Amino acid sequence: MNHAWHTFEEAMVTYKSVELPVYIMSPGPEPIKRKTLLIVSGFDGTLEEEYIMHGYPALERGYNVVHFAGPGQMDMYRFFSNTHFEPDFENVTGTVIDYIKDRPEIDMERLALMGISFGGYFATRSAAHEPRIKALIANSPIIDLHAYLVGFTGFDPAGLPDDQNFTVADIPNIPDEVFPREKKVSAESLIIRYGQPSFRDAFVYIKEFKVGEAIKNIKCPSLALVGSGEGGEPEAQYKTFVESVSGPVSKYEFTEFEGADTHCQVGNPSFAAAVAYDWLDEVFG
Numbered sequence: 001m002n003h004a005w006h007t008f009e010e011a012m013v014t015y016k017s018v019e020l021p022v023y024i025m026s027p028g029p030e031p032i033k034r035k036t037l038l039i040v041s042g043f044d045g046t047l048e049e050e051y052i053m054h055g056y057p058a059l060e061r062g063y064n065v066v067h068f069a070g071p072g073q074m075d076m077y078r079f080f081s082n083t084h085f086e087p088d089f090e091n092v093t094g095t096v097i098d099y100i101k102d103r104p105e106i107d108m109e110r111l112a113l114m115g116i117s118f119g120g121y122f123a124t125r126s127a128a129h130e131p132r133i134k135a136l137i138a139n140s141p142i143i144d145l146h147a148y149l150v151g152f153t154g155f156d157p158a159g160l161p162d163d164q165n166f167t168v169a170d171i172p173n174i175p176d177e178v179f180p181r182e183k184k185v186s187a188e189s190l191i192i193r194y195g196q197p198s199f200r201d202a203f204v205y206i207k208e209f210k211v212g213e214a215i216k217n218i219k220c221p222s223l224a225l226v227g228s229g230e231g232g233e234p235e236a237q238y239k240t241f242v243e244s245v246s247g248p249v250s251k252y253e254f255t256e257f258e259g260a261d262t263h264c265q266v267g268n269p270s271f272a273a274a275v276a277y278d279w280l281d282e283v284f285g
Contacts, residue, residue, distance in 0.1 A: 014095075015091075022066060022067070031105050034106075034110075035284045036063060039114045040067075040070070040113070053269040054114065064106060068092075071092070072195070085194050111133060117139075128214035128218050135284065140234050141226075141237055142234075144209075148234065150233075151236075160200040165198050168192065171188055194206065215244045224242050225254070234263075252279075
């Protein structure tokens, strides 16, 4: 299928007992090798959203673009609602790379991976275990998801006593003045998407989402991005990422003046894409 000026192909790629949704796009129909960007989103992002914010501008610069999602992510949840987030995301990324690696338009020596939001963990974890990734963009880098989330909650739900723990079935019975509706929706989604029986169990499971010492395996060029208004824990993990990867690393902190200081630069995505792809153009030439 051809959408306007670029090609578009949809695939469902077998992974374990389910199928990963994958969009493959190229800036032209000719089967010539081009630099390629894999893009993975986070907790509630979608392939279509990432196409608009990050895929389209990459295509404009001459990149093949591959959007994909793994278990627990929104695009998987549409088809396989029994899947949940998995910490060893390198298995997902490796499956997608296996699927595209022999295509004539894919230059495997210029294969980059970008992770957005929670995808900053998925991408960093993948690059730490998948040497076929030749460049990494983490927006923002997440190397310890449990510490990242607790940095926002201000307490660790993994330590909830029994009388304060709750399941999805318990949530409607908790008074709104004790637990506001917005937080109820977030808690229910978190329990379900991580595939756990209770709120406490979800945070215990989230402790498995760590990059750990494997971050030193990242030898490809890396770009760390963060917004100045994201908070203390994202800033801390951004700095740790920069200090810990083994390969050449660049960094950029978006500011309020640029209209891009918030999480994932949602206030100015075109500028964020320009920063990321200016860097990637230099890396791949």
